[in-house]
Amino acid sequence: MIPAAAVERENYLNASYGLKSWLLTKDHKRIGLLYLFTITLFFFIGGAMATMIRVELLTPQGGMVSSETYNKLFTMHGVAMIFFFLIPSIPAVLGNFFLPMMIGARDLAFPRLNLLSWYLLVIGGLFALFAMLAGGVDTGWTFYTPYSTTYSNSWVIATALGIFVAGFSSILTGLNFIVTVHRMRAPGMTWFRLPLFVWAHYATALIQVLGTPVLAVTIVLLLCERLLHIGIFDPALGGDPVLFQHMFWFYSHPAVYIMVLPAMGVISELISTFSRKAIFGYKIVAFSSVAIAVLGFLVWGHHMFVSTQSLYAGMVFSFLSYCVAIPSAIKVFNWTATLYKGSISYATPMLYAFGFIGLFTIGGLTGLFVACLGIDVHVTDTYFVVAHFHYIMVGGAIMAYLGGLHYWWPKMTGRMYPETWARLSAGIIFLGFNLTFFPQFILGYLGMPRRYHVYPPEFQVLNVMSTAGASVLAVGYLMPMVYFIWSLRYGKVAPANPWGATGLEWKTASPPPLHNFDETPIVTHAAYDYSTVPGEVIDFG
């Protein structure tokens, strides 16, 4: 039964009704939900393509679809997942919703710009969707020249324009976060009282603002080359195709950190809340986010060890890639140390956090393999790399996104999700993920190249294992979709602070009032000071 007070209290969801009140909203919380719907759509589009890829790879001959279709499937899987799901995922949904609340602000610094950035993502997404429906694009999400400029007969321009427009969405979100963190912190919220989620988003925002314009420039040059043959990348006109790779990875490597830094921010919140301890080495974890953001700009050439880039450039990029691995390792050690003598709960978000640490550890450690020149020459462009970056981007970023979604679901919707089903889904995803991607490390070292529609028969057993895992993973991803929707109507009503967490977002009602706080909070303690929280944890499970 729902208490009458909970129904009548005004909050951001019931403050106004109708489509217009959503499409023209300037409320960061509603915009966060708009993003949630949008990227969920792209997640399932990208997921459907992944499913077709895995089904196709059950047999080595490639009988289900043509090579042309297969190439379009993996290209559009990458484009949908990276540019329209992963890059916006945590920042634009959870960051949008919670960054202002965590610092005690009523909204982001530029609410209209925030709405504009959602529209830009939608417009970019429509370009990409149009390209997919019109016939697709087959260049790979990397758009390497001169294939993309001269040889591909697919919808390169529409897709690239979609990414171009969506890039501005990312830039504006980053800009908004930077200004908000600088200017809108509540009284007493000093830099070193900020939750680590905010630090991580600040570091991410720096990359979004500084890196994404380079992607925009690269896309413009790509379009000029394709339409006007100006000779920047085309060797027949005196251009250099490898230049494109430099420009592309100058954005796209830091983009990996756009996906994983916010995930690390979420994990810091989860680990702290569900062990009731301050994050071990708070300042070091905070600075390691900034270190990753800065060093992340200096390692792009490790994608190009066999590209004909100079021998010595290869060595410098390998060295710097090892340097950027260290702050990530430090975070993992500090999270683990936080658990020591904690009060550890096995609530679903914590299970996702454990899953994240496990998968991110494997993804990070295999990163040492691909940063190693002698090994990368053998494994680059093989399934080893595919497995490695899925461990980081799916195992890492999506586990954290789902963990965060469960953690903040009560705050966003005012309802609890069903705990048993949710724990089950976390387990299934962890299991399915490892079944899908672990065999791909072996496939890669054996030498199976990525983006292969037809493959030698000796690779079949491992591919069948991977596809079997993918079907488990698909079930794991569909479950939250179902029970989250179910919980909107049937879930238990959530109290203000169901987890006994310390963040300011838990000091207001669930769901929050339109302006987040009834009165501006005044901060007197460091983040994660659990002596300030009465143990009002509800009984779940």
Add this chain to the structure above:
Amino acid sequence: MGKLPLFPEQASTFAPDVDHLLFFLLAVAAFFTLLIFGAIFYFAIRYRRRSHQELPAVQHGAMTLEILWTAIPFALTMVMFLWGASIYFREARPPADALQIYVVGKQWMWKMQHMEGKREINELHIPLGRAVKLTMTSEDVVHNFFVPAFRTKQDVVPGKYSTIWFQPTKAGKYHLFCAAYCGTRHSAMTGWIYVMEPRDYANWMRGGESTGSLADDGAKLFQDLACANCHKADNHGRCPSLVGLFGSTVKLTTGGTVTADEAYIRESILQPNAKIVAGYAPVMPTFQGLVTEEGVLQLVEYIKSLGPRPAVAEGAR
């Protein structure tokens, strides 16, 4: 189906080196995976929440620990870096006596040209135990020459020459893959490397239709394209003599110099105005579109054959 291979064959001198490095990294990765997983499992059970009111004692960060778990991983990664870089360095430095073979990649086939004139498509026969150096280019998009059993690969880029080398250690038939996505039939751009006992290799080289050597083909092309009208051997033509050019240092009108390697000769044929030899006018037309990449390779080989003393070069043939 049925077979479950777990480790690739070792068939080049690089393969055991790369695999040893892999084992070192696997050991480090296994250690840290067990450490982290073990610690999480232990802490999660040992310190599980027993009451909702529980408030753990506040723990302060420990600088010693932070330094320790920064320094140890950093030291380990530096071992990985140096070890990996040393292999990479060797992979980039083919021995001087390596057997030279030319490779042209195009959508979606590999064309190999042996010095002696033998040509192959999607197959490459090489002798066991001898270092082999491939000089490669592409006629269209970026390809990648990848032989897993040799643990090495190299992009094949239009507009430039790249090289790869390996020394096979085991006779047999090995996969050749294109590892850089190159369009619709990318996964069909595969072939086989046949590593043969030197005797079998010599027999193979003698068999089949006998064509002229690569340099002979180049000489023919040199006449057909009327290069000899200007590039006269006695240095009195409108253009510089090409005798003894290869490997020499060329003075340019800009005042700089350039070493006449394959890439320079290729550029001078396709983009003659890019670098002008000091004392000559930019009168040469471009041969872009008039000569294929294989033709350029034949010309390069012909120019190489015009050694320092023409008489010796003639005599050698």
